[in-house]
Each structure stands twice: as C-alpha cells, then as structure tokens.
Amino acid sequence: MKSVGSNTNTYKLIALDMDGTLLTEDKVISAENREAIAAAMEAGKTVIMSTGRGVQSAMPYVNELGLTTPIVAVNGGEVWEAPGKLLSRQLLAADTVRSLHAIAQKYDVWWWAYAVEGVFNRESESMDIDAKHWLKFGYYTENLEKLKQIRETVESWGTLEITNSHPCNIELNPSGISKASGIEAVCKLLGISMSEVIAMGDSENDITMIRAAGLGVAMGNAQEEVKRIADITTVTNEEHGVAKVIHEYMLKP
CATH class of the missing domain: 3.30.1240.10 (Hypothetical Protein, Haloacid Dehalogenase-like Hydrolase; Chain: A; domain 2)
Structure with missing residues (x-):
C-alpha cells in the first residue's frame, strides 16, 4: 500500500478525469469544483485534465477554468505541454x-x-x-x-x-499508452515526481493513473474495480468530489 501524504505540501499536481469526475451528469463544472480549482491554482498547485476525450472536446472546459497547464487527452494518446502546444502523440496503425x-x-x-x-x-x-x-x-x-x-x-x-x-x-x-504514461510525461516536463500527484477518476481508463499517483482517488460513483485499487474513495461527481479532495489534500492549513 502506498504511503499517502497528509501534508498539503506533499501534492503539487492534481490530474482530473472529466466525465464522471470533474463534470456532473449534466456535463457541467459545479461552482464548488470551479472555486476549489481556482483556489488550488492560487496556492501554486498545478491542475490538469487527464481525459479519454479528444483535446477539441476538452478545450471548452479548460478555457472555462482558465487553465494554461498541460493536457493528457485520448487516454494518453496525446500530451499537450499547454493548450495549442503538442508535446507527444501516439497513433494507432x-x-x-x-x-x-x-x-x-x-x-x-x-x-x-x-x-x-x-x-x-x-x-x-x-x-x-x-x-x-x-x-x-x-x-x-x-x-x-x-x-x-x-x-x-x-x-x-x-x-x-x-x-x-x-x-x-x-x-x-x-499498448503502453495510458493516462499514467501521459501524466508521467507531464511530471518529467514540470520536474516533479508521480508521488507528488493526486489522480482522480471513476472508470477503468483511470486505473493506471490512480495506481501510479502519490494519491489515487476513486469517485463515489466509480466502478467497483476503481474503488478497489484506489488509495481513497471520495464522494460522487454530483457531490463535488474534486472540490472535497482539493480542500482536504492540497489546501488544508
């Protein structure tokens, strides 16, 4: 079992799945999640999307949050250094x-x-x-x-x-391309380690990053296998699980 940090200085980056995690069932970002993300950025933390979506589909939410940070898209098939600046791309034959x-x-x-x-x-x-x-x-x-x-x-x-x-x-x-491989590339870019990452998700495509992160978080609405391998399970996407984790593990004094 991983050693989960309790000090808010332990975690420098939070990687967020979108559907079923950051977004409500109506595909919106709640005010609670939006405010917590803004507070995390204000505190010098890095917030990134790590999604199965293509970057075009993720960008309206990235723009809504004012993020200029890296993006892991299509389950790690693309890693963007920043919006509009591609770092790597892995293609299917x-x-x-x-x-x-x-x-x-x-x-x-x-x-x-x-x-x-x-x-x-x-x-x-x-x-x-x-x-x-x-x-x-x-x-x-x-x-x-x-x-x-x-x-x-x-x-x-x-x-x-x-x-x-x-x-x-x-x-x-x-093979070998996953959200974890994408976040590892982001960590290398930023000069941090996976132990300094929180990863949050609800589905099988989140398992690699939840396992690899310093703190792997399953949503309350996650598939059972995700909950089984996660370090902790938080509340659901309808209950602002992202905000809860940011406040507890990144911002608590």
Missing part, C-alpha cells in the same frame, strides 16, 4: 483501425474513433482509414455478451491498451 472497424461491423455495435482530423462514428458517411492519423477506437453496446466477445478478440492480439470509460464500452489505445 491504420491496419489496426481497419481490423477494429471490421469487428464493429461484425457485431453490429456502436463505434467511434478519434483521429487528429476529427471524431468518426457509425454514422459517419465516409472514413478513409489510410488518410487519417488515428488516436483511439471505441465500442459501445449494452449487450454484455457481445462486449465480452469483442474484448476477448482484441485482447488476443496483445497489441492494445484496453480500458473503458463506462461499463458498456471498450476503449483502445496503442
């Missing part, structure tokens, strides 16, 4: 995307894919796989047997990082 797309068609499930050029899904009219630079592929179905079969298939390849952001989906990045 076109052949891999072609195979993943074929699986979606075979099982007749909803799929989506993040590319540098935009977001594509089952309703996209055309998708020239070879012409795009692919970052992440995902499936969604409430048919858990289909989901299990798809997961077993892609696991058998041994070439992908496999997670979810909801119990009914699967998210796929290149």
Whole structure:
C-alpha cells in the first residue's frame, strides 16, 4: 500500500478525469469544483485534465477554468505541454483501425474513433482509414455478451491498451499508452515526481493513473474495480468530489 501524504505540501499536481469526475451528469463544472480549482491554482498547485476525450472536446472546459497547464487527452494518446502546444502523440496503425472497424461491423455495435482530423462514428458517411492519423477506437453496446466477445478478440492480439470509460464500452489505445504514461510525461516536463500527484477518476481508463499517483482517488460513483485499487474513495461527481479532495489534500492549513 502506498504511503499517502497528509501534508498539503506533499501534492503539487492534481490530474482530473472529466466525465464522471470533474463534470456532473449534466456535463457541467459545479461552482464548488470551479472555486476549489481556482483556489488550488492560487496556492501554486498545478491542475490538469487527464481525459479519454479528444483535446477539441476538452478545450471548452479548460478555457472555462482558465487553465494554461498541460493536457493528457485520448487516454494518453496525446500530451499537450499547454493548450495549442503538442508535446507527444501516439497513433494507432491504420491496419489496426481497419481490423477494429471490421469487428464493429461484425457485431453490429456502436463505434467511434478519434483521429487528429476529427471524431468518426457509425454514422459517419465516409472514413478513409489510410488518410487519417488515428488516436483511439471505441465500442459501445449494452449487450454484455457481445462486449465480452469483442474484448476477448482484441485482447488476443496483445497489441492494445484496453480500458473503458463506462461499463458498456471498450476503449483502445496503442499498448503502453495510458493516462499514467501521459501524466508521467507531464511530471518529467514540470520536474516533479508521480508521488507528488493526486489522480482522480471513476472508470477503468483511470486505473493506471490512480495506481501510479502519490494519491489515487476513486469517485463515489466509480466502478467497483476503481474503488478497489484506489488509495481513497471520495464522494460522487454530483457531490463535488474534486472540490472535497482539493480542500482536504492540497489546501488544508
């Protein structure tokens, strides 16, 4: 078990998942969370987004909070040194995307894919796989047997990082690419260690960063596996869990 720091000077950076963590179910940042983030920044702490979303989807919230800090996007597929300044990008091979797309068609499930050029899904009219630079592929179905079969298939390849952001989906990045690898790159950039990081999340794609951080926090609404591996579990995203953790572990005198 990790040694969890009690001194507010222990933690210099907080990495926040967005959906189910920072955001309410209505996809807004509560006044409580916004005020706590502003207080953390005022106290010299670094606040970053670490999300499965693409950077374009994350930016309205980054701008709302006035953040100019690094961003970990698409589960670590991209790391931004600051908004508009790319640090690193890890792509899925076109052949891999072609195979993943074929699986979606075979099982007749909803799929989506993040590319540098935009977001594509089952309703996209055309998708020239070879012409795009692919970052992440995902499936969604409430048919858990289909989901299990798809997961077993892609696991058998041994070439992908496999997670979810909801119990009914699967998210796929290149092997070794995760929110943890993204935050590690940010720490290197800022000259701090992972032991000085708080990471908060609710889904399987948050597990790597929660495990690697000095303080790994599961939301009260998190999937059970996330709660099991976290150092602590806080209140839900509807109860301003981010604000609670910032006040308790970064700002308490």
